[in-house]
Amino acid sequence: MKKKIGFLSFGHWRNAAGSQTRTAGDSLLQTIELAEAAEELGVDGAFVRVHHFERQLASPFPLLAAIGARTSRIEIGTGVIDMRYENPLYMAEEAAAADLISGGRLQLGVSRGSPESALRGSEVFGYVPPEGVSAADLARSKTEIFLDAISGAAVAQTDPARTGVSGGLAVxxxxxxxxxxxxxxxxxRATAQWAAGIGVNLQSSTLLTEDTGVPFDELQAEQIELYRSAWAEAGHDREPRVSVSRSVLPITEEIDRIYFGGQENEDQVGLLEGVRSRFGRTYAGEPDRIAAELAADAAVRASDTILFTVPNQLGVAYNARILETITKHIAPAIGWSPA
Incomplete structure (x- = not known):
């Protein structure tokens, strides 16, 4: 299977020594610039994480629209938007606008979101789950409303006093x-199967909130297999897309060794919100070795899109060099070639 590759930025900013993103403005503008550089290198996608109450990217649609206006080919997307925080109808309007600006290049990842520092943060935004409804249930129900809205379903009624007719209105x-x-x-694995049932593509997380004792890539590959089986059983009339993310830090210069030479290259297992979870490893080292390891990665083989996380605080030039190394020395080994 021919792969697509993209970068995934968390959009960190800190007014700290060594940071090239001292402010939120730095982070936003440099994300646009990195997307432009990635497009020139032949990279297929520019994706951003969304976090609230953090010094990270939080409001994706203005940023995605700006990237879409400054580029012409590269896919633009998220990985992921926490649906607990969203008004699904207003989000449908924003997503459609960003997609139209980009000429139909939006690839929008949504989900329940990751653990966060805010206590019941989405409730501060005004979204309190009803009695007996979990935060995950709230995210899934909002997602279904959002999907109906972008599909053109009637979500409001006309006012007969003004229009003289009664009927439905789409956003x-x-x-x-x-x-x-x-x-x-x-x-x-269960949420992947749910995603297949409602007919959306799969972004498999670098954090799986379950652990069966097998290596992360094998657990992730099992999740992907279950997703594809559930997709087939649901009878959808198109082939789905599946992405995985990998932290890849090629060392080609001494400065890279200083930054990343001591990285742990093993899965991590621990408790997250009381659940035994498995975290994907970091791939740091010589490009040829990383290429061989990724080529042997079961989940990379099972997916069609690989998102490479970038250390955005090191600046556009540094991250463009990482992406160039990936395109020349790593991605071809996993089945990617320039468009």
Whole structure:
């Protein structure tokens, strides 16, 4: 299977020694610049994480629209938007606008979101789960409303006193094909199967909130296999897309060794919110060795899109060099070639 590759930025900023992103403005503008550089290198996608109450990227649609206006080919997306925080109808309007600006290049990852520092942060935004409804249930129900909205379903009624007729109204604008470019960020095998059932693509998380004792890539590959089986059983009339993310830090210069030479290259297992979880490893080292390890990665083999996380605080030039190394020496080994 021919792979696509993209970068994934968390958009950190800190006014600290060595940081090239001292402010939120630095982080936003440099993300746009890195997307432009990535497109020139032949990279297929520019993706951002979304976190609230953190010095990280938080409001994706202005940023995605700006990237879409400054580029012409590269896919633009998220990995992921925490749906607990969203008004799904307003989000449908924003997503459609960003997609139209980009010419239909939006690849939108949504999910329940990751653990955060805020206590019941989405409730501060005004979204309190009803009695007996979990935060995960709230995220899934909002996702289904969002999917209906971008599919053109009537979500409001006309006012007969003003229009003289009664009927349904869809949110506007509508973006053709956007419904097929929505992804669910799944942290378990069960949520991957749920995503297949509702007909959205799969973003398999670098953190799986379950652990069976097998290496991370094998557990992730099992999740992908279950997703594809559930997709086939649901009878959808298109082939789904599946992405995985990998932290890849090629060492080609002494400065790289200073930054990343001591990285742990093993899975990590621990308790997260009381659940035994498995975290994916970091691939740091010589490009040829990383290429061989990724080529042997079961989940990389099973997916069609690989997102490489970038240390965005090191600046555009540094991260463009990482992406160039990936395109020349690593990605070809996993089945990628320039468009």
């Amino acid at each position: 506007q604008p509508q973006a053709p094909g956007l419904r097929e470019r929505i992804w669910w960020g799944a942290g378990t």
